Amino acid sequence: MPSSLGRPRTISPDAVSLVALRLFDEKGFDAVSMDDVAREADVSRRSLFRLFPSKPALVWGGLDEFVARFRAALETDDGGDAVRALQSAYVVASAFPDEQIEVTRRRLRVIRATPALDLRADPRLTAVTDETRRFLVSRDPEADELAAVVRAHALAAVVSAALTWWAEHDDGRPEDVLARAFGVSGAV
Numbered sequence: 001m002p003s004s005l006g007r008p009r010t011i012s013p014d015a016v017s018l019v020a021l022r023l024f025d026e027k028g029f030d031a032v033s034m035d036d037v038a039r040e041a042d043v044s045r046r047s048l049f050r051l052f053p054s055k056p057a058l059v060w061g062g063l064d065e066f067v068a069r070f071r072a073a074l075e076t077d078d079g080g081d082a083v084r085a086l087q088s089a090y091v092v093a094s095a096f097p098d099e100q101i102e103v104t105r106r107r108l109r110v111i112r113a114t115p116a117l118d119l120r121a122d123p124r125l126t127a128v129t130d131e132t133r134r135f136l137v138s139r140d141p142e143a144d145e146l147a148a149v150v151r152a153h154a155l156a157a158v159v160s161a162a163l164t165w166w167a168e169h170d171d172g173r174p175e176d177v178l179a180r181a182f183g184v185s186g187a188v
Contacts, residue, residue: 013051016041020058021106029114059110063124069093082139087182090159095175108167129156
């Protein structure tokens with residue numbers, strides 16, 4: 001095989017992740033190997049592992065951006081009702097760019113179908129729930145700590161349920177579905 005001259009091709013982690021998520025969504029997470037992903041994505045096994053050290057890492061991409069949007073939205077809070085501010089921050093965080101909609105939808109479907117990938121186990125989401133609890137307590141230092149913990153986890157559950165429903169039903173934008181879910185769940 002002749003070696004190519006010039007600059008090596010750039011591998012898009014997003015493109016590789018999308019290939020993997022399509023495979024996981026269609027065949028099941030456990031039925032797809034890293035070798036299958038490398039072959040379908042037309043990358044070497046070594047390059048794949050350089051980008052994604054494990055199969056779960058192929059699924060969890062995009063979460064950092066969600067967390068960043070959540071935190072940025074909370075920073076712009078005007079000091080009003082704490083629960084409404086948190087709901088608004090979650091809605092803003094769920095406004096995925098158009099080019100990430102398919103990846104996000106498939107990611108959530110794969111997570112839903114694979115108990116080992118439970119969203120609550122990811123430390124970034126646990127940190128968001130803890131941040132939510134701290135935010136609630138900071139607004140009312142005299143508030144009951146138990147109430148803050150329950151509200152933080154209830155908000156996280158609404159987000160998880162709504163976004164999973166959106167992924168399975170292909171109904172509108174994720175942020176719109178989440179806003180509707182907060183309306184259904186009332187004041188958490």
